[in-house]
Amino acid sequence: MGLDILTFGEALVEVMRTGLDQPLDRPGPFTGPYPSGAPFIFAVQAARLGAQVAAVGAVGDDAFGQCLLNQLHEDGVDTRGVHALPGYTTGVAFVAYFPDGSRDFVFHMRHAAAGQLAPALLDGALFEGLGALHLMGSTLSIHDAALAAGRRALELARANGAKFSFDPNLRPQLMPPARARDVFAPFVEAADVIIPTAEEIRLLTGQARTEDAVAALLASRPDRVIVVTEGADGCTVYTQSGAQHVPGFAVKEVDPTGAGDCFDAGFLVRWLAGDAPVEAARFANACGALAVTAQGPMAGARKSTEVEAFISKQK
Numbered sequence: 678m679g680l681d682i683l684t685f686g687e688a689l690v691e692v693m694r695t696g697l698d699q700p701l702d703r704p705g706p707f708t709g710p711y712p713s714g715a716p717f718i719f720a721v722q723a724a725r726l727g728a729q730v731a732a733v734g735a736v737g738d739d740a741f742g743q744c745l746l747n748q749l750h751e752d753g754v755d756t757r758g759v760h761a762l763p764g765y766t767t768g769v770a771f772v773a774y775f776p777d778g779s780r781d782f783v784f785h786m787r788h789a790a791a792g793q794l795a796p797a798l799l800d801g802a803l804f805e806g807l808g809a810l811h812l813m814g815s816t817l818s819i820h821d822a823a824l825a826a827g828r829r830a831l832e833l834a835r836a837n838g839a840k841f842s843f844d845p846n847l848r849p850q851l852m853p854p855a856r857a858r859d860v861f862a863p864f865v866e867a868a869d870v871i872i873p874t875a876e877e878i879r880l881l882t883g884q885a886r887t888e889d890a891v892a893a894l895l896a897s898r899p900d901r902v903i904v905v906t907e908g909a910d911g912c913t914v915y916t917q918s919g920a921q922h923v924p925g926f927a928v929k930e931v932d933p934t935g936a937g938d939c940f941d942a943g944f945l946v947r948w949l950a951g952d953a954p955v956e957a958a959r960f961a962n963a964c965g966a967l968a969v970t971a972q973g974p975m976a977g978a979r980k981s982t983e984v985e986a987f988i989s990k991q992k
Contacts, residue, residue, distance in 0.1 A: 679806020
């Protein structure tokens, strides 16, 4: 029996400032390491929701790599595709928080194990009987070898009849938006599910209005689902039959890292299980909201029973 979901990308740990207004260019206290990396946060959330999930990436043969692997094993994520690379250290993200909600990052990634993504890391056996492949634009933007791995993963997924979910997750510091539009075009065209922000969908289509951008994407694939995320306000689901806004949930934010990754996992797990897109989006909103309520990128990722209880209380 094949996997429900497969993803790949940057495997990191996160080390963060202990309070607000502690810039990274000054001495001060940190807390961590916390297991992290957007595709791996996604994988852990999907696993906690009951899906059979694998993630492909690379760590160093060091304590930080073991930190991430311990978490993946604890949550039952299939780690056959996680490679420990001799001579490389595990990727690290250093994070500072500010009162206006903004964050500052220093990444040790490009020259770490996390930056060694390439087609050779992909094992064809992981794609056999696969339900869905989920990719993020941030991973594809790291360098040309990571992009080539994304293209190869998409080829293998389509050859095995898997669905494809794509979150553009644009990162201008990694790839200029104009180039991202061209580079991401084959992934956008192939996607059964696209999970962008309004700004991202306009940029990817070259349309000035979100509605026109959606119309263009549905014209080429009437059966696809587009979920435009709106942060704390929730999301809007677009299908051939129309648009429906799905309100978000009010929570006290502790750590925003990973909210979008948990949203993606919540939507994809429930959509694959047969939920209507709007119901899957409501569940995803709850996953995203709960994700920000705990310190640490994966700490707020909850199990299905906890998410359902949260939704029930909100009603």
